[in-house]
Amino acid sequence: MALLELKNISKIYGELKALDNVSLHVDKGEWVAIMGPSGSGKSTMMNIIGCMDKPTKGEVLLDGEDISKLPGKRLTDIRRDKIGLIFQQFHMVTYLTAVENVMVSQYYHSMPDEQEALEALGRVGLRERAKHLPSQLSGGEQQRVCVARALINHPELILADEPTGNLDEANENIVLDLFRQLHREGTTLIVVTHDPEVAEAAQRTIVLEHGRVAREVVNENFVE
Amino acid sequence: MTKRRMFLRMVTASLLRRRSRMLIALLSIGIGATILAGMVTIYYDVPRQMRAQMRSYGANMLLMPAEGETLDSERLSAALQKLPADALVGASPYRYVRLDMTSRQQSFTTAGTDFAEIQKTSPYFSVEGRYPEAPREILVGREIAETIGVKEGSDMELTWQPTARESDGNPSDDRKPGARLAGSAKGFGDAMVYVTATLDNEAKIAELTIDASTQTPEYGGRTAEDALFLKQFIGKALPLEMGDDVDALSGATVTSTAVVEALNTARADAAVQPKTTRYMVTGILVTGGEEEGYVFMSTEDLQALTGEDALDVAELSISADEEQLNAYAEALxxxxxxxxxxxxxxxxxxxxLGKLQALVFLVTVVVLILTMICVSTTMMAVVSERRREIGLxxxxxxxxxSIRGEFLGEGMFLGLLGGALGAVLGFVFAQVVSVNVFHASIMFRPLLLPVTVLVSMLIAxxxxxxPIKRAVAIDPAIVLKGE
Structure with missing residues (x-):
């Protein structure tokens, strides 16, 4: 059953077609990687999937609902309720501690719950570092806090933008292991990357070039 | 944890953990609030202070006997009881009489008053020498001092020449056979001419003595000695008519008329004995006004001389605005x-006071506008600095x-802190201004604290x-662009 379906979407900025008649189907529980060089339309696609932009043409079905024509306020609601975001730059609120950063996500979603937030940090192995400010955490630790933050509201879809782009190999593996765990729990994952190793961890890789889907590779070595 | 607690935690964390920028915003609100609180304190407190200062302009209320009534010290103090003690700056009683300085053939308007009160109601009076303190010490106006050449420390002999009071009946009641009459009238230069007369058993003038020593010796002064002039009066019944009964001494018409007038108003001797006392001049009064033509002595000295407790007017200096003054006047x-x-x-x-308050008000408004610009600029910088966080x-x-609420929350929290800081500093500021400029300390108004905090929060x-408008416009997608 499809969680996300892009139907012939295009995003046109004046002369430039950032996305040109792209279609994509992601099943519930699936782990998909999106690859492509700079300017291939990855970011645009990510923004549209993340409910932060709308396509010029085409339909976006999330959980069966067409979100491509919704007003910004409704998009915010959907993003908050259904999507967990992970960024390349980590993006933490610099003046809040690790646990508080996780709680910010709860705060906008429903109700802050420090205990639950601490458990989420425990899951990413940072229970001990909960009271640290971002400046006192390493890059890998910060990204793990972001993973905790993304999963705290049990989103249907986790959307990660170059999640390992700024990490060393050890931390990259920790994050990928976390993704594997989430996948096993049934979370749908879409990971945008240009790191082939990260892409290979997914079940399926979509390669974008010049705003179109150039090819689709199924990872035969994928281990459940 | 509730949403509200998380909200407070975020807002306070933002302010406490991002100190430098927020300190600037806090400082600008704090300074704004300080000046606001200070100015408001001055606005409300200084008129009170200034009013006391302005009392140096002189008395602002006069107390007089009502129509057909008389004023005395008892009535005055009864009236003053009706005023709140802290409003009354001073109350100077005045009794004006003419006293003669026989040795100089002059007579002066003399005011009996209270020197301690005068210094309160008329602080602009300046005395060369000192104010009288002991009995029989007097002040002399500069004009008089220059005319007769008295100085600080000089002696002055002043004579009270009573005129019969109407309440004692008419002079004709006293014209009994064998009576001794005494009278006085103003002669040349408003100086007094005194007469004494003895009536025969037909109530006609038997003997006449004239004291014209205040008059010019070679003119009016001769009336006392000129035998022909004096002789005209003998054997005539009072009242006399000038020209019919007696002729004026040539060259002394005014004095002659005064003699006739003095005789016509003369009363039985006992009631009208002149009284003379020697006084010491302790200072020369300089005011630039008509007071320089007066002699001032204490109410007690004047009473001792004239034997009457009567006041013509009291000058009150009251610290109050016009409306209150009108209310006091009505009460008195x-x-x-x-x-x-x-x-x-x-x-x-x-x-x-109106102009002063308008000025303070204007400065306050300008300061508030400047504070707003400053806080607004800082918050604007805060928004640009936190673009990513807002996007996140x-x-x-x-x-x-939520974004609006968080920024508004931060702003109002700053307003709360800055306002509380400003209310306290503002009072200190107002106190310093007041002590240095107005030489008076200021009253703390408890209401000022919540008002300043509230206004600061509103301004923040x-x-x-x-800045919030700008923050809301930030595109969340900025967090995705991986640079």
Whole structure:
């Protein structure tokens, strides 16, 4: 059953077609990687999937609902309720501690719950570092806090933008292991990357070039 | 944890952990609030202070006997009881009489008053020498001092020449056979001419003595000695008609007329004995006004001389605005006295205070506008500095209203802190200004604290409106672009 379906979407900025008649189907529980060089339309696609932009043409079905024509306020609601975001730059609120950063996500979603937030940090192995400010955490630790933050509201879809782009190999593996765990729990994952190793961890890789889907590779070595 | 607690935690963390920038905003609100609180304190407190200062313009209320009534010290103090003690700056009683300085053939208007009170009601009086303190010490106006050449420390002999009071009946009642009569009238130069006469058993003039020593010796002064002039009076019944009964001494018409007038108003001797006392001049009074033509002595000295406790007027200096003064005047009027405002003084006081308050008000408004600009600029910088964080919050699902709430919350929290700081510093500021400029300390108004805090919060909130508009417009997608 499809969680996300892009139907012939295009995003046109004046002369430039950032996305040109792209279609994509992601099943519930699936782990998909999106690859492509700079300017291939990855970011645009990510923004549209993340409910932060709308396509010029085409339909976006999330959980069966067409979100491509919704007003910004409704998009915010959907993003908050259904999507967990992970960024390349980590993006933490610099003046809040690790646990508080996780709680910010709860705060906008429903109700802050420090205990639950601490458990989420425990899951990413940072229970001990909960009271640290971002400046006192390493890059890998910060990204793990972001993973905790993304999963705290049990989103249907986790959307990660170059999640390992700024990490060393050890931390990259920790994050990928976390993704594997989430996948096993049934979370749908879409990971945008240009790191082939990260892409290979997914079940399926979509390669974008010049705003179109150039090819689709199924990872035969994928281990459940 | 509730949402509200998380909200407070975020807002306070933002302020406490991002100190430098927030310190600037806090400082600008704090300074704004300080000046606001200070100015408001001055606005409300200084008129009170200034009013006391302005009392140096002189009395602003006069207390006089009501129509057909008389004023005495008892009635005055009864009236003053009706005024609140802290409003009354001073009350100077005045009794004016003419006293003669026989040795100089002059007579002067003399005011009996209270020197301690005069210094309060007329602080602009300046004395070369000192104010009298002991009995029989007097002040002499500069004009008189220059005319007769008295100085600080000089002696002056002053004579009270009573005129019969109407209440004792008519002079004709006293013209009995064998009576001794005494009288006085103003002669040349307003100086007094005194007469004494003895009546025969037909109540006609048997003997006449004239004291014209205050008159010019070679003219009016001759009336006392000129035998032909004196002889005309003998054997005539009072009253006399000038020209019919007696002829004026040539070259001394005014004095001659005074003699006739003195005889016509003369009363039985006992009631009208002149009284003379020697006084010491302790100072020369310089005011630039008509007071320089007066002699001043204490009420007690004047009473001792004239034997009567009577006041013509009392000058009151009251610290109050025009409206209150009118209320006081109304309260004081009655029981034989009437009160009147000295409009010239009250009007100019009101005008000066009004202008001062307008100025303070204007400065306050300007400071508030400057504070708003400063806070607004700082918050604007805060928004640009936190673009990513705002984008992140929006990406995490913050609605526009949440973003507005958080910034407004931060702004108002700053307003709260800055306002509380400002209320305290503002009082200190007002105190310093007041002590240095107005030489008076200021009253703390408890209401000022919540008012300053509230106004500061409102100003901080208003200053955040533009920055918030900018914050809301930030695109959450900025967090995704991986640079």
């Amino acid at each position: 009027t009655g029981d034989g006295v009437q009160a009147r405002l000295v409009k010239r003084v009250t009007k100019s006081e009101t005008a000066v 919050r929006k990406a995490l699902g913050a609605s526009d209203n 909130a208003a200053s955040c409106l533009m």
